Amino acid sequence: MRAFVAEKTDDGVTRGLREDFELEGDGDVVVDVEYSSVNYKDGLATIAKGQVARISPLVPGIDLAGTADGAPVLAHGYELGVARHGGYAEQARVPAEWLVPLPDGLSARQAMAIGTAGYTAARCVMALEAAGLSVDDGPVLVTGASGGVGSTAVDILAARGYEVVASSGSSDPAWLKELGASEVISREDAAGDAGRPMEKTRWAGAVDCVGGAVLAGVVRGLKYGGAVAACGNTGGIKLEATVLPFILRGVSLLGVDSVQTPIEARRETWARLATDLRPPHLDDAITREIGLDELDEALSAVLRGELQGRTVVRVS
Ligand SMILES: NC(=O)c1ccc[n+]([C@@H]2O[C@H](COP(=O)([O-])OP(=O)(O)OC[C@H]3O[C@@H](n4cnc5c(N)ncnc54)[C@H](OP(=O)(O)O)[C@@H]3O)[C@@H](O)[C@H]2O)c1
Numbered sequence: 001m002r003a004f005v006a007e008k009t010d011d012g013v014t015r016g017l018r019e020d021f022e023l024e025g026d027g028d029v030v031v032d033v034e035y036s037s038v039n040y041k042d043g044l045a046t047i048a049k050g051q052v053a054r055i056s057p058l059v060p061g062i063d064l065a066g067t068a069d070g071a072p073v074l075a076h077g078y079e080l081g082v083a084r085h086g087g088y089a090e091q092a093r094v095p096a097e098w099l100v101p102l103p104d105g106l107s108a109r110q111a112m113a114i115g116t117a118g119y120t121a122a123r124c125v126m127a128l129e130a131a132g133l134s135v136d137d138g139p140v141l142v143t144g145a146s147g148g149v150g151s152t153a154v155d156i157l158a159a160r161g162y163e164v165v166a167s168s169g170s171s172d173p174a175w176l177k178e179l180g181a182s183e184v185i186s187r188e189d190a191a192g193d194a195g196r197p198m199e200k201t202r203w204a205g206a207v208d209c210v211g212g213a214v215l216a217g218v219v220r221g222l223k224y225g226g227a228v229a230a231c232g233n234t235g236g237i238k239l240e241a242t243v244l245p246f247i248l249r250g251v252s253l254l255g256v257d258s259v260q261t262p263i264e265a266r267r268e269t270w271a272r273l274a275t276d277l278r279p280p281h282l283d284d285a286i287t288r289e290i291g292l293d294e295l296d297e298a299l300s301a302v303l304r305g306e307l308q309g310r311t312v313v314r315v316s
Helices: 040-044 108-130 148-159 173-178 187-191 212-220 244-249 263-273 292-303
Strands: 003-009 012-018 029-037 063-068 071-076 091-094 140-143 164-167 181-185 203-208 222-230 252-255 287-291 310-314
Touching (some): 003 292, 063 091, 063 108, 071 108, 108 203, 108 252, 108 263, 140 187, 140 212, 148 164, 148 203, 148 310, 164 187, 173 181, 212 222, 222 244, 287 292, 292 310
Parallel strands (some): 140 164, 140 203, 203 222
Antiparallel strands (some): 003 012, 029 091, 029 310, 063 071
């Protein structure tokens, strides 16, 4: 079958399209893959320094949607595209307990336009609302806003009525405003002044895809009782902070993981992604489509931080 494969060599990792890749093994459910998508982690799975791939050769693709025994399904996370073959091939073997029935109202393409990134954005919004955030509390910041998680977070939050401020190094603020951002600020503005233990309060809540100095700045600028959902590290893994915002303003740092979410919570989140958490710009402004033969360039672009919005991969 056709598959995009990453394979370790003495010099690093080679990656490319193969026409005759064999899907070995038995058990599990065979999914005929229609769509996958491009996530930052997929880029990492195809480079030596990425420290993500746990088998070689590996079919990357941490998410996929298609049909299994005639039923529409999707799957993402757990070991997909990391320790077992993922979505960049015409078929995948997936344990039954990892499968999510495609919710009514979502096509396979739309599910992958959401993909791991949109799912993570939804989990961030759910975490913030569970911590008490509501639309009357004030501006909500999204960092790394032009990326997959960031752009879907902007879209979901704006559709729910929040005043959304987007932090971005992107040169296309008009596009973020089209998704519903009321204002676009620079990464430097979001990072603030690292020399201060706290800043003037600005954010009722935040979705942070970046980590590092930007997350530290967000924590220092949260309003009393505010919370930030932290899910990413494109700007670094270190977090330099003092306890002051936590003990003087009662702010919260909420960790969000999409990989190991228990399957029941995952299925419930997808049901909400098809309804009240559905990103309204899925089919137009957010998503572009590529084929397997365009993956190499897209993976390089995601690693350079240059992929805007969501990129779905048409597999078969
Ligand atoms: N916790 C989880 O389960 C989970 C799930 C999905 C993704 N993630 C993580 O979330 C992050 C975003 O994922 P994604 O798929 O949305 O990736 P993406 O599409 O590549 O978006 C990342 C965005 O981060 C910003 N960025 C890139 N390099 C930067 C730098 N050096 N400093 C500051 N900002 C930078 C860019 O946005 P601007 O140009 O707009 O600034 C970029 O578009 C990644 O770290 C990913 O690993 C985690």
